[in-house]
Amino acid sequence: MDFSYYFQYFLSGLTNGSTYIIVAIGFNIIYNSTGIINFAQGEFLMLGAMTTVSYLKFMPLALAIICAVFTTMLIGFLIDLLFIRTLHKPTVLKMIIITIGLSIIIQELALHIWDEKVKTLPYFTGSLDTTIKIFNAYISPQVLWVLGSSIFIIIILNLFFKYSLIGKAMRACAVNKEVARLCGINTKNIISLSFIISSGIGAFAGCVITPLSQVQYNCGTPIAIKGFTVAILGGLGNNNGAIIAGIFLGIIESFSILFLPLAYKEAIATIILLIILICKPSGFLGKKELQSLKEF
């Protein structure tokens, strides 16, 4: 067991972690604008990857990914339009049940459209055997793609929220919806936009990770649960917290193989989730006062 061995684990943890971060940010965006947890968040990843697989028959990879991202954005928009916007007297219980129902419907439709086989995408650069040597550890170039695009998404989103007018409006919505409406912000459109953004980044993350992890109609739920764990760990609604928490969870998961049987790997995120929910629901990095103001 030398250094390169651990480094390999570290990198695989980082790769998974960065996917969780993207999912967690998707959760955060929707949570900030609507105050609900979108249980169907994991399905956006699956949809993005699946539609790319389909589009790949007609067009090159890069174009297929772009089209898939837009298709998923459209689906996200439709979900908001059909199920969230029209809802009378939305209560938390109703919202939870609706998004759970949606996640099942999307999964089952995917099963009927793309069948139950495990699918994959080609590697963006090189092939299955291509490796890059870093610090004596051999890694696939796809790992760099995953890390790079995650960093790219995070930076773009940060810039968007900080400097653009719409981004500022979304942040205002997150702080106080009523006051935001008084300032002339159309909160309903902001909710639509947050669904579009979070489905878009979910779909993109799904495309990038698929060459490494494959995709199946029911692969969304486990990722969603891990993403939710990360979102809670970092404090719900706090994107910077999610980044640290995502890296933390990814690395813990990949090193857990050293101590625990593989069958329990899936349960680790859930156990962490339960511990954090019970001990400190505001998360490691969330502010307690801020959290108590929000409805949940």
Next chain:
Amino acid sequence: MVKKIIFLIFIFIIVIALQKILTKYGIEFYLTQIIMSIYYTICILGLCLLMGYAGQISLGQAGFFAIGGYTSAVLTTLNLMPYFQQNNKFILFLIKLNAAAFREDMFGEKILTITPFAAFCFAIIFSAIIAFLIGIPVLKLKGHYLAMATLGVGIIIYRIVLGTQIFGCADGIYDLPEFKLFANLAISGSSKLRVQNYYIAIVILSIILILLYNLINSRIGRALRAIHTSEDAAEALGINTARYKLYVFVISAIIAAIAGCLLTHFNGGISPAEASIMKSVKYVAIVAVGGMANFYGVMFMGIILQFLSLRGYFGSFDDLIFGAILVAMMLFSSEGLFNIFKLRKKYE
């Protein structure tokens, strides 16, 4: 009052007529699925108490169902013969208590196992303890957090069941003995006992229903409804909300465990699929379609939907239909199917 009695007699007639008709037309095997759906419905009634009356969502009901089923399955199939041959005092004590008995397994070998009744009692106690321990921290949460935490509990139970040798991993446990109640009555899946089992299931369902109704119309029930309407207001009125929520959580887990235990004996086995998240979501869907705080509605919808699902009428769209039911109920009528008619009557 008269209306109620007429209603009960009406149901009584339907129950008997259903069996007679099925027997007469030679499709008695339908009873098997009806019995199974009755046991599932018992589990769903537990969730109805928790979700409809106390307003606490739980996505881990199938987990408690599985705890009940697996506990009795493990206990009634674990061979204690080696310990008996070592003259283990505890085993001898169990035999004296009639809690363990000799029987033959499916290969005709003589084995010593815990009796179904003792296992049943243990399963209830065990699930109550687990629900109590989980409930204390988890029920402090609300809304999304509660949903996610109970979902987490469900996932962990599923993973444990799936990955542990003693629970048979992915195969589950089979070859359970029949559950002898008294006289000649026994819960078992053999086709000779089908009619008898149908009535046993109906009686058990009725008992649970009566107990639940009494609970709802008692002090606890009123406290629960107060909690559902507004937790803060209930607390201000001097209701110990945390304690009542915990009570209900434990009771619903016990009901789920009873159902799990009985169904496992009826099927003669249990598989990890019983603990899966989809099952929990299905239960939530049925509670929603039955009208949340409405035992009769939930009971009818439970039996009908579970029956259709078990007979395979939904085909490969099974999960899809339950998902669609969830969304549709929430969008168009969060009061359940039955209350649509009620509302309409009021306005006509």
